[in-house]
Amino acid sequence: MFDNAPQQRSRKSVYEQWVAHQGVPLIQGHYIADLKTTPVEPWARRNAAGCFINHDASNTSNDCYLLELAPGQETTPQHQLYEEMIYVLRGRGATSVWYDEHRKSSFEWGAGSLFAIPMNAWHQHFNASGSEPVRYIGVTSAPIAINLYGDPEFIFNCDYRFISRYAGEADYFSGDGTLTGMVWETNFVADVPNYALLAYPERGAGGRNIKFTLARNQMGAHVSEFPIGTYKKAHRHGPGAHVIILNGDGYSLMWNEGEPIQRFDWQPGTLVIPPNRTFHQHFNVGASPARYLALRFSGNEESKAAVRNLVSSRSVKLGGDQIEYEDQDPSIHRMFVQDTARHGVEVQMEEFVVAATR
Numbered sequence: 001m002f003d004n005a006p007q008q009r010s011r012k013s014v015y016e017q018w019v020a021h022q023g024v025p026l027i028q029g030h031y032i033a034d035l036k037t038t039p040v041e042p043w044a045r046r047n048a049a050g051c052f053i054n055h056d057a058s059n060t061s062n063d064c065y066l067l068e069l070a071p072g073q074e075t076t077p078q079h080q081l082y083e084e085m086i087y088v089l090r091g092r093g094a095t096s097v098w099y100d101e102h103r104k105s106s107f108e109w110g111a112g113s114l115f116a117i118p119m120n121a122w123h124q125h126f127n128a129s130g131s132e133p134v135r136y137i138g139v140t141s142a143p144i145a146i147n148l149y150g151d152p153e154f155i156f157n158c159d160y161r162f163i164s165r166y167a168g169e170a171d172y173f174s175g176d177g178t179l180t181g182m183v184w185e186t187n188f189v190a191d192v193p194n195y196a197l198l199a200y201p202e203r204g205a206g207g208r209n210i211k212f213t214l215a216r217n218q219m220g221a222h223v224s225e226f227p228i229g230t231y232k233k234a235h236r237h238g239p240g241a242h243v244i245i246l247n248g249d250g251y252s253l254m255w256n257e258g259e260p261i262q263r264f265d266w267q268p269g270t271l272v273i274p275p276n277r278t279f280h281q282h283f284n285v286g287a288s289p290a291r292y293l294a295l296r297f298s299g300n301e302e303s304k305a306a307v308r309n310l311v312s313s314r315s316v317k318l319g320g321d322q323i324e325y326e327d328q329d330p331s332i333h334r335m336f337v338q339d340t341a342r343h344g345v346e347v348q349m350e351e352f353v354v355a356a357t358r
């Protein structure tokens with residue numbers, strides 16, 4: 001079914017062929033205005049509806065999809081040789097996870113919940129409502145796994161149990177965990193929009209942050225919040241950070257060195273995926289703190305050791321990938337001042353931005 005023979009290789013990778021074979025829409029892009037209203041189509045294999053969202057590096061790093069589950073329905077059980085983090089956009093329900101079907105780990109979730117499926121564990125999602133659909137976004141490492149082995153049948157039909165990640169514990173998704181530095185290691189976060197954060201001055205303007213490692217994954221996540229009337233510092237890093245806006249009203253700027261700056265407006269439900277090594281900067285122009293969840297390809301190991309030495313938090317003048325406020329294009333601050341004024345919000349950047357940039 002999947003063309004992996006060198007002499008007949010098509011232009012599409014095995015992952016891309018697999019996506020096309022799912023029979024649901026594929027959206028290509030780095031910006032989705034509202035994940036809650038993005039069109040989905042019936043997805044027979046999952047007993048649900050869905051769509052895939054692919055970006056510049058989806059074929060080589062991580063991908064993203066939306067799944068919508070009708071009232072009272074459940075997904076077809078599946079297991080998979082790749083990692084998956086799930087954030088619930090709307091609705092409420094439950095998930096069962098297992099290696100041994102006589103020993104399932106089951107837990108309930110609602111809009112705002114975040115969890116991960118342990119590697120290769122069977123899992124099934126249930127919509128607990130008889131009237132409202134469930135919709136979630138899943139970020140996975142399927143592209144690497146499917147392209148590495150070149151055969152999706154293997155990815156979905158391997159019986160190996162990764163007991164170092166999950167050993168069938170009944171309380172696996174209780175929400176307990178361990179905090180190391182800025183990293184909360186857990187398997188379930190019930191309410192990400194209201195989760196308590198830690199001070200994170202490195203990215204500027206009174207920001208707060210927490211990083212999540214879920215289900216012993218290599219992939220990682222973090223939540224960032226910045227106050228009313230502020231914006232963060234520009235920075236860049238590798239591909240695959242899926243930034244989901246949870247609260248607030250604002251915009252992100254994205255640009256490559258020497259190229260025009262592009263603007264992307266956001267509100268709760270917007271998805272922004274900064275391309276590989278593209279500078280990006282987030283601005284809060286609304287009357288409440290702005291908070292986002294980033295579901296990333298990269299893990300949190302380096303954060304545990306030395307978050308203050310991260311290249312993405314070090315000035316470009318010092319060989320890093322962050323633009324300090326005093327070094328940014330002055331038009332960036334002017335645009336922010338105009339936008340906050342339009343929203344009737346007072347700028348709170350005086351202590352962060354030097355006079356030269358005003």
Ligand SMILES: [Fe+2]
Nearest residue numbers: 235237241280
């Ligand atoms: Fe970033």
